[in-house]
Amino acid sequence: MFPACRYSLQARRCVGALKAVQAEHVAPQVCSTRSSSSTLSRITTHYSVYPRDKDPRWEGVEMERFADEADVVIVGGGPAGLSAAIRLKQLASQHEKELRVCVVEKASQIGAHTLSGACLEPTALSELIPDWKERGAPLNTPVTEDKFSILTEKYRIPVPILPGLPMNNHGNYLVRLGHFVRWLGEQAEELGVELYPGYAASEDVFERGMELHAKVTLFGEGCHGHLAKQLYKQFNLRGNCEPQTYAIGLKELWVIDEKKWCPGRTEHSVGWPLNRNTYGGSFLYHLNEGEPLVALGFVVGLDYTNPYLSPFREFQRWKHHPSIMSTLEGGNRIAYGARALNEGGFQSIPKLTFPGGMLIGCSPGFMNVPKIKGTHTAMKSGMLAAESAFSKITDENLQSETAGLYIPEYEEAFKKSWIWKELYSVRNIRPSFHNYFGLYGGMVYTGIFYWILRGKEPWTLKHNGLDADQLKPAKDCTPIEYPKPDGKISFDLLSSVALSGTNHEHDQPPHLTLKDDSVPVAQNLAIYDGPEQRFCPAGVYEYVPLETGDGMRLQINAQNCVHCKTCDIKDPSQNINWVVPEGSGGPAYNGM
Numbered sequence: 001m002f003p004a005c006r007y008s009l010q011a012r013r014c015v016g017a018l019k020a021v022q023a024e025h026v027a028p029q030v031c032s033t034r035s036s037s038s039t040l041s042r043i044t045t046h047y048s049v050y051p052r053d054k055d056p057r058w059e060g061v062e063m064e065r066f067a068d069e070a071d072v073v074i075v076g077g078g079p080a081g082l083s084a085a086i087r088l089k090q091l092a093s094q095h096e097k098e099l100r101v102c103v104v105e106k107a108s109q110i111g112a113h114t115l116s117g118a119c120l121e122p123t124a125l126s127e128l129i130p131d132w133k134e135r136g137a138p139l140n141t142p143v144t145e146d147k148f149s150i151l152t153e154k155y156r157i158p159v160p161i162l163p164g165l166p167m168n169n170h171g172n173y174l175v176r177l178g179h180f181v182r183w184l185g186e187q188a189e190e191l192g193v194e195l196y197p198g199y200a201a202s203e204d205v206f207e208r209g210m211e212l213h214a215k216v217t218l219f220g221e222g223c224h225g226h227l228a229k230q231l232y233k234q235f236n237l238r239g240n241c242e243p244q245t246y247a248i249g250l251k252e253l254w255v256i257d258e259k260k261w262c263p264g265r266t267e268h269s270v271g272w273p274l275n276r277n278t279y280g281g282s283f284l285y286h287l288n289e290g291e292p293l294v295a296l297g298f299v300v301g302l303d304y305t306n307p308y309l310s311p312f313r314e315f316q317r318w319k320h321h322p323s324i325m326s327t328l329e330g331g332n333r334i335a336y337g338a339r340a341l342n343e344g345g346f347q348s349i350p351k352l353t354f355p356g357g358m359l360i361g362c363s364p365g366f367m368n369v370p371k372i373k374g375t376h377t378a379m380k381s382g383m384l385a386a387e388s389a390f391s392k393i394t395d396e397n398l399q400s401e402t403a404g405l406y407i408p409e410y411e412e413a414f415k416k417s418w419i420w421k422e423l424y425s426v427r428n429i430r431p432s433f434h435n436y437f438g439l440y441g442g443m444v445y446t447g448i449f450y451w452i453l454r455g456k457e458p459w460t461l462k463h464n465g466l467d468a469d470q471l472k473p474a475k476d477c478t479p480i481e482y483p484k485p486d487g488k489i490s491f492d493l494l495s496s497v498a499l500s501g502t503n504h505e506h507d508q509p510p511h512l513t514l515k516d517d518s519v520p521v522a523q524n525l526a527i528y529d530g531p532e533q534r535f536c537p538a539g540v541y542e543y544v545p546l547e548t549g550d551g552m553r554l555q556i557n558a559q560n561c562v563h564c565k566t567c568d569i570k571d572p573s574q575n576i577n578w579v580v581p582e583g584s585g586g587p588a589y590n591g592m
Helices: 079-092 123-128 175-191 226-234 311-318 324-326 376-395 407-416 418-425 441-454 493-498 519-527 565-571
Strands: 009-012 017-021 067-069 073-074 101-104 145-153 154-160 194-197 200-203 211-215 214-217 246-255 263-270 280-288 292-299 332-342 357-359 512-514 540-547 552-556 576-580
Touching: 067 145, 073 079, 073 376, 079 101, 079 123, 079 145, 079 175, 079 376, 079 519, 123 376, 175 194, 175 226, 175 332, 175 493, 200 226, 200 512, 214 226, 214 376, 246 565, 263 441, 280 332, 292 311, 332 418, 332 565, 407 418, 519 540
Parallel strands: 009 200, 017 200, 067 211, 073 101, 073 214, 101 194, 145 263, 214 357
Antiparallel strands: 009 017, 017 211, 145 154, 246 292, 246 332, 263 280, 280 292, 512 576, 540 552
């Protein structure tokens, strides 16, 4: 038998409550899937696939529950969740109301799972905390210079950044977003918000465990949230929008030679090493953080078609471009991480409200793709949700409500906000890359229609559909030969993951579960040559020979997982089900 269930918090839909989970001790850890001709070792142990009341391993486990009450519970201590919490307490203070607000965050510390470029547009911050400079917000590097280029294998072709184009960063700041989020957490605590890091929210249905009952729950889990993907199904929230599309972003921090350091400079590029039909690009930001620090990263759209493509290796290869390597030579890499990004934009916005809850931030997906920015829109969405919730919570006519509050006013406010207008104006830029000329056709479209018409063209382009459906069979694709890392500019995967500080308790059940244990070998390996081995940026998935007999098995090294959720998104069989591990597990980023 397995250990007794630990008391935790999880979301309870029927009363708009949240219960967040440290761990679901459902079975001993098993990390292999054998070929279909062999006896299958069960990986899929999650309650969403094997209900507890039908799983004999739960027999005899004590399910005593403890409960507590809050007015608002927020899942996710990122920019959206903390902005919502701060705004709620600001309104409570202004109107002299008592309001209990609790934020539940799966990372061990606020900001420890946060990763972004990041070039911050301060619009929402200035609305939320007008005196942020006086309060010591860690926005230390105003943008002083913008560069944009098309790369060939050996050359860099400068592209002018015209006024009004999304890549113009005048007035923005280069930040270490994890440090900024930590500062937001401090502002929230000063206002009386209760922060609970180290607790992962795992359920949005009624189950046993410690409960936080709330009038409304805000879900701000980040990109491809574990609870959000369940809520989409339960409330059909994606019934009137296009499927969400994604990218994977990989990032490193380097300390470089001070002679090469230009604080405030932003450099973006498209082109090599990706072909014209693979969406992606790069950034290199010079930060003013007391030492000659640069943040650099590579983004690959997850609608790519070649199963042999490895986003991590493309990133490592990109660093050897002469224009990039010249900056890094003699430097020292100090951090690595990865995360998925929402790229669907306006066309993919789901319904945001349902009985007892609302979706905020990167969970529903408010990133401005051509700007590569979503922090300002995430913060504003949290503020709008807070303002809508506050008016309902403090409505004396609703004080006797026992069920979770339904707040459609949030969605109405969202559609009247500058987020809606901003996302609408750039709605066609990302899907315009789906043409024969790919990258170059998309750039021509952006130049003609966005710059001239400012996004007011009377049509809306569609996306290609689910990213998982875009891979071609391996037999129809050419394998990609990647150069070996040199250990100076480019590095191997495992030494990179070591820099992320990632750790999970070894005896917890795997949080990378499968819906059908026979699928990896029978379909993914047989048809696509095991793309899990390449699209994962942490070396979690690998196919290895069976210990006895012929055939292969999938080995899942769940302890390496950096919580990017790319596997859940890109798996061509949609068989991988990423669920939350024990609270505090995962990466331990320091200002990523």
